[in-house]
Amino acid sequence: MEFEWIAIALGDVAWITLAFILGLLASQVGLPPLVGFLVTGFVLGYLGTTGGDVLNKLADLGITILLFTVGLKLDLRALIRPQVWAVTLLHSTITTVVAGLLVFWLAVLGLPFFAGLDLGPALVIGFALSFSSTVFAVSSLETSGEMKSLHGSIAIGILIMQDLAAVAFLAASTGKLPAIWSPALFALVFLRPLLIRLLLRVGHGELMILYGLVLALGGAELFELAGIKGDLGALVLGVLVAGHRRSDELAKSMFGFKDLFLVGFFLSIGLVGELTWQALLVGLALVPLVLGKSALFLALMTRFHLRARTSLLASLNLSNFSEFGLIVTAIGVANGWLGPEWLVVLAVALSVSFIIAAPLVAADDWLYGRYRPVWTRLQREPRLPDDDYLDTQAATIAVFGMGRVGTGAYDTMREHFGETVIGVDFNHNGVCRHRDAGRNVLHGDPSDADFWEKVDADHRIELVMLALPTLIANLDALAQLRRVGFQGKVTATARHPGEEKKLAECGATAVFNIYKEAGAGFAEHTMAMAES
Numbered sequence: 001m002e003f004e005w006i007a008i009a010l011g012d013v014a015w016i017t018l019a020f021i022l023g024l025l026a027s028q029v030g031l032p033p034l035v036g037f038l039v040t041g042f043v044l045g046y047l048g049t050t051g052g053d054v055l056n057k058l059a060d061l062g063i064t065i066l067l068f069t070v071g072l073k074l075d076l077r078a079l080i081r082p083q084v085w086a087v088t089l090l091h092s093t094i095t096t097v098v099a100g101l102l103v104f105w106l107a108v109l110g111l112p113f114f115a116g117l118d119l120g121p122a123l124v125i126g127f128a129l130s131f132s133s134t135v136f137a138v139s140s141l142e143t144s145g146e147m148k149s150l151h152g153s154i155a156i157g158i159l160i161m162q163d164l165a166a167v168a169f170l171a172a173s174t175g176k177l178p179a180i181w182s183p184a185l186f187a188l189v190f191l192r193p194l195l196i197r198l199l200l201r202v203g204h205g206e207l208m209i210l211y212g213l214v215l216a217l218g219g220a221e222l223f224e225l226a227g228i229k230g231d232l233g234a235l236v237l238g239v240l241v242a243g244h245r246r247s248d249e250l251a252k253s254m255f256g257f258k259d260l261f262l263v264g265f266f267l268s269i270g271l272v273g274e275l276t277w278q279a280l281l282v283g284l285a286l287v288p289l290v291l292g293k294s295a296l297f298l299a300l301m302t303r304f305h306l307r308a309r310t311s312l313l314a315s316l317n318l319s320n321f322s323e324f325g326l327i328v329t330a331i332g333v334a335n336g337w338l339g340p341e342w343l344v345v346l347a348v349a350l351s352v353s354f355i356i357a358a359p360l361v362a363a364d365d366w367l368y369g370r371y372r373p374v375w376t377r378l379q380r381e382p383r384l385p386d387d388d389y390l391d392t393q394a395a396t397i398a399v400f401g402m403g404r405v406g407t408g409a410y411d412t413m414r415e416h417f418g419e420t421v422i423g424v425d426f427n428h429n430g431v432c433r434h435r436d437a438g439r440n441v442l443h444g445d446p447s448d449a450d451f452w453e454k455v456d457a458d459h460r461i462e463l464v465m466l467a468l469p470t471l472i473a474n475l476d477a478l479a480q481l482r483r484v485g486f487q488g489k490v491t492a493t494a495r496h497p498g499e500e501k502k503l504a505e506c507g508a509t510a511v512f513n514i515y516k517e518a519g520a521g522f523a524e525h526t527m528a529m530a531e532s
Contacts (some may be wrong), residue, residue, distance in 0.1 A: 015044060019267055034139065034266050035358055038351040041270020048274075058264025061217075062371075063135065063232045063323070065162075065258040068216035070138055070156060071238020073147050074249040074428065082155035083304045091296055092130045092159075092165060099289055100126025110353050113282050113341070121337040128329045128346060129289055131166065131322030134159045135262060136354055140317055140361045142255065145469035148427040149445060151313040154306065158318060160235070166324040167229045170331065182226040185236075187396050192240050212254045215241070235284075265323070272326065274346045277343050283348025290353045294319035298378065305382065308375035313364050318355040321346065367481070395422040400446045400477055401467045402427075402434055405493055405514055406467035411440060446477040466492040466508070473501050478506040 022036035023042075078084055100123035107117035117125075118207050137155050138147070146152045195215070202211045215237045223233025241247050294315050301311035316511035329346045332338035360367065368375060397417060399410045402425040414421045425431050434441040446468070465482065466474045481490060492508040495502045500511040 001176045004140070005119040015040070015267060018043070019263055023263075024116045030086060034136075034262075034387065035355050037263055038269060038354060039223050041267040042275060042348075042351065044267070045270040045272075046275050056239070056264070056268065056346070059268040062261030062265045063260060063367065064220045064231055065213075066135060066138060066218050067231045068212070068219070068234040068238040069251045069254050069258060070160070071240075072242050074156065074160065074235075074239055075153060076239065078153045081154075082159070083154055083301060083306055085161060087297070087304060088161040088165075088426070089156045091293075092127075092162065094296060095293055096123060096126040097129035098126070098292070099129045099193070100124075101472075102126075103288075110143045113278055113345075117338075117532050124328065124332045124337055125342065127169070128325035128332075129286065129294075129321060129349075131162050131324045131328070132159060132293070132318040133322040133350070133354070134163060135265060135323055136357065138315040139262070140358070143470070143472070144361075145473050146313075146426070148430070149313075150306075150314035150426065150428070151310045151317070155314040155317045158314075162322070163232070163324060166327060167232055169328060170229055178227040179225070182199055182228060185226055185228075188240060195237075195241050196244055199241055199244065199250065204249070204375055208250060209253050209257070212250050213257075216254075236485055266452065269323075269326070269347050269351055272343045273342055275348070276341070278333075279344040279370060280335075280348055281346045284352060286290070286345070286349040287352045287356070290321065290356065292356060302378040302380055305380050308372075308377075308379045309368050311378070312368055312375055316357065316361050316364050316367075319360065320357045321350040322474055323350070325350065331388060336385045348516065354473060365479070369480075394420070394460055395440075396420045396460050397465070397466060398461050399423045399424070399464045399466035401425060401469060402439075402441055403469060406465075407434070407439075408484040409465055410441075414439075461486075462488040464488060464490045466490065468493075471495070471502065474503060474508075475506055478503065478508060480509055 019040040020036050022040045023033035024036070026036035078326070100119070102119065103114060103125050104122035106114040107122060137159055141147045141152045141155070147156070164269075176361030197471070198211065202208045213370050214333045216234045220230030220235035221233070223236070224230040224496050240252070297315040297318055298311050301314060302308060308315075326343065326346055329338060329343050333340050333343060397413055397420055399406050399413065399421065402410065402423045406423065406425070410421060410423045419440070421440070423434060423439055424444050425441060425447060426443070426445040428443055431441050431443045446466075465478055468477060471494070478490065478492070489509040490507060491510045491512065492503045494503060494511050494513045495515065500513060503511045
């Protein structure tokens with residue numbers, strides 16, 4: 001073993017330990033652990049620490065695997081919706097111009113730190129501030145289990161369009177054109193059958209994880225060789241195997257690695273340069289622009305006929321600055337358009353925007369329900385097909401969440417009670433697959449404050465079975481059931497110790513730990529077989 005590697009590792013262990021402590025403290029006060037990681041980076045930066053090899057590699061791997069998992073869940077049809085491409089184009093243009101002119105105006109006034117900036121560099125800063133964070137949005141949507149919801153799809157689609165704009169800017173500003181053979185990358189689409197065949201053969205264990213790493217890192221390296229940003233290659237390889245029934249399993253197998261590596265990314269933000277009081281104050285002064293970005297997203301989305309709740313939740317996930325903004329700023333510094341201090345300013349603004357956005361995203365359903373009359377006034381007719389009223393067709397039993405557990409529950413209940421059972425899920429593609437399989441499944445989100453208004457008023461539902469993917473989603477659905485005064489019975493699924501008590505306290509009539517119940521069912525099945 002190389003002793004030099006041990007020295008590097010020991011130095012990085014100290015940083016990781018501090019990140020763990022501050023991440024734990026953040027989680028104890030109700031903030032996401034990433035807030036603690038960001039603070040750790042700035043503490044280390046203030047103490048004059050520079051990033052080590054392990055930390056930098058963790059950061060790079062985290063972003064690469066993140067974009068690969070985004071590709072695994074990406075529905076390309078979402079990108080051609082005007083609610084995605086038109087909103088992105090208008091928002092990026094308006095934000096770049098307004099923020100750029102504001103910075104230029106401050107430069108004209110001769111304010112310290114801004115003095116000497118011409119219009120071109122000011123617009124570069126405005127462009128950097130127009131991006132929203134893919135890392136933040138994907139992390140928050142995965143935590144809440146809403147990656148495949150309508151607002152999740154819209155937010156991810158907008159972020160993908162922004163990322164493509166960043167790649168184009170990178171190529172144009174550096175003056176480096178892709179390799180002459182780069183058009184050959186379009187031939188990768190013909191590899192999909194082979195990639196799917198391999199996915200079916202790798203099983204469910206460590207080979208699947210290694211296969212995911214090969215695709216993510218191999219795609220990134222291939223695109224780098226072609227003179228294109230490698231992260232885009234990881235995204236493309238993810239898209240090539242997306243849509244298959246095992247792509248979700250592959251994504252889940254990669255989540256743990258992605259989360260570990262992203263710790264390095266959050267730490268590295270605070271280590272981009274020397275933190276000075278002047279840079280700190282300017283960075284904090286830029287943070288209110290996030291509110292303008294959020295309001296503009298909300299206004300544009302509702303004008304394109306997205307429902308107020310969909311627009312609000314998508315806007316909250318986009319209410320931050322982005323790691324791609326740091327990349328754009330770094331290009332400006334490398335080309336001599338901006339001073340190196342602007343990297344620190346953008347890092348401060350990015351970190352504080354995360355700290356502000358995290359609790360807002362966590363309370364998104366509460367914010368919508370609490371101020372619902374305000375939000376609904378922004379809606380425009382006609383509604384999109386996603387907002388059609390739901391006909392429960394005289395059903396008496398509703399299964400919320402049609403994943404593996406929900407599907408099994410639906411099939412069993414239907415065997416016993418026939419056509420009086422319906423399923424409800426917020427994944428539009430999943431709903432279509434269930435309907436093709438002969439199941440009566442509606443598209444909707446039971447944690448949505450508007451959901452029960454979309455259900456016909458004279459519904460006959462007497463039993464609700466909650467099989468949603470996360471505890472938060474189940475608790476949100478219970479809160480909405482209480483709000484509308486639902487008088488029937490509600491059963492819910494739990495996955496970890498302690499969840500059963502929380503669900504019962506929030507109104508669940510009965511709670512089933514899916515692992516415990518699976519074990520009990522397995523034992524009963526075995527005993528029945530032994531007696532026969």
